[in-house]
Amino acid sequence: MVVPKAKVPDILQLYHSGCSGGHLGVKRYLLKIRERFYWVHCRDDVEDWCRKCTSCAAVKGPQIRSRGALKLYNVGAPWERIAIDVAGPFPETESGNKYFMVVMDYFTKWPEVFAIPNQKASTVADKLVLKSSVVLEYL
Missing domain, CATH: 3.30.420.10 (Ribonuclease H-like superfamily/Ribonuclease H)
Incomplete structure (x- = not known):
């Protein structure tokens, strides 16, 4: 079924956060939608929807994990430091x-x-x- 652009947000909401949804991730979410629907730039819309979903972002966590800088301490004698x-x-x-x-x-x-x-x-x-x-x- 070809979906008009005005109905795309409703389908995205229903399949992502609705009863049959479940925050599946981009690949499985895209496969589930492509089983029944088609519209231009479907992949882009699905990726954008998943990126903006607060529940999905909370589960994934931060993309960049920072680590503390390792420092080298030069010590020349016992009990100096x-x-x-x-x-x-x-x-x-x-x-x-x-x-x-x-x-x-x-x-x-x-x-x-x-x-x-x-x-x-x-x-x-x-x-x-x-x-x-x-x-x-x-x-």
């Missing part, structure tokens, strides 16, 4: 600690884990200064 992470809260120990502070050296990849009672900056700094001096004595 460190990474600090605080994990928790965990069940409280007998000594009152709820958190773990993980300190890792970028140069040697050596991790040190310390138990701390809270994640306040003063607690983290005190533990870091106290324990780093002990660790540096080993080096």
Whole structure:
């Protein structure tokens, strides 16, 4: 059946979002319409309709996926640059600690884990200064 241009949006709506539709994608949607109908530039209209459909766009997600830039850190000596992470809260120990502070050296990849009672900056700094001096004595 040849469809007049005025009825094309109705057919597109019915076959794409209606009861027999289902947001099938361009290829299957085009095959389904071509089984019964014909009009000039049918493929272009179907592609345009699918591109403008918010439900189809939400399922597909973004076309360009960005990734974080990898950076190279030049480190020349142990404990010159460190990474600090605080994990928790965990069940409280007998000594009152709820958190773990993980300190890792970028140069040697050596991790040190310390138990701390809270994640306040003063607690983290005190533990870091106290324990780093002990660790540096080993080096």
